[in-house]
Amino acid sequence: MKTIKGPAIFLAQFMGDEAPFNTLESICKWVSDLGYKGIQIPTWDSRCIDLKTAAESKTYCDELAGKIGEYGLEITELSTHLQGQLVAVNPAYDKMFDAFAPAEVHGKPKERTEWAKQQVKYAATASKHLGISGHATFSGSLLWHTMYPWPQRPNGLVERGFKELADRWLPILNHFDECGVDACYEVHPGEDLHDGISYEMFLEEVNNHPRACLLYDPSHFVLQQLDYLEYIDIYHERIKAFHVKDAEFNPTGRSGVYGGYQGWANRAGRFRSPGDGQVDFTGIFSRLSQYGFDGWAVMEWECCIKSPEQGAQEGAPFISNHIIEVTDKAFDDFAGADVDNDYLDKLLGLS
16 A cells, blocks of 8 residues: 555646746746645646757756746646647547647648657656656547447447557557656547546557556546446556546436537536545545555646636645555554464364
8 A cells, every 4th residue: 555645736727828827937836835746747838848858858857847846846747638639630520639739730630640649759758857657648539439339330440440549659658668657548538548448458459568557537437427436446557647636427307428519517427626526536545545556646627617726726635635644554453463373273172
């Protein structure tokens, strides 16, 4: 058993144009004052990090970590959620996902894919320079538009899609291995890796690559009605990152898992700030601690009701109150003694 680190916060949903959210220094001070000890950095935001420079310069990384350390903070992980998404994009989503890439590759799917692959590799090298062992990302998707099999999927389509996904990721995973960093896929609707079975299909195609790990976020499992506690029992050896994000699922006679094309506030399944939804975080922290997860508990805010400022203020104490300082003693240690075989035989009626 190990004690989870935290509280930490993912900066992606908080960066903005107004102070204190518009510079790394000011947002570091803000989250530090709220009680956070770590930050997860979105690598697509140049205000937080110059990813290419971080991959090329250990000195830059040392200076970045030092700057963040002045506020009593550590970098928990770098994130390439947006770039990872672009490693694999079905043409149906080309125009919408172009917004995640620089203008020079808009309308150029092949060039955009190569750009995304390089970005994720940069993040692996930068993580090595920063002394970070895990990295947060998405898998991307070639098959999501066929998730519900109507019209019927042609035979072999799923297998072909996962083989292609693996072919794109294997060189990246090998680079992560060279860097000594785990690639932690956030299992998430919209990605080809959206539940346990799809993750296992991917693992098989990448030959159970040791760096193909998981970012655990229970909110996405509530919306899918997946048993998120048993998921930890099954995949705990692969879970290397953790998002503390809440959700609720309240189906009606009008809407269920698919949401009826409604905005988040009107869906049966919707994200909430930690503590406001239905996720059993006591059970989650207990299981992760029991299985020896010693990474960071990182608050991610995506609530459809509560403001990000209030969510962040409440998130630090929420995580702190759930972190379990694991014991190195058993409650009945006082009854222990050296083994006395003669005494044991007497208790068993053997002498």
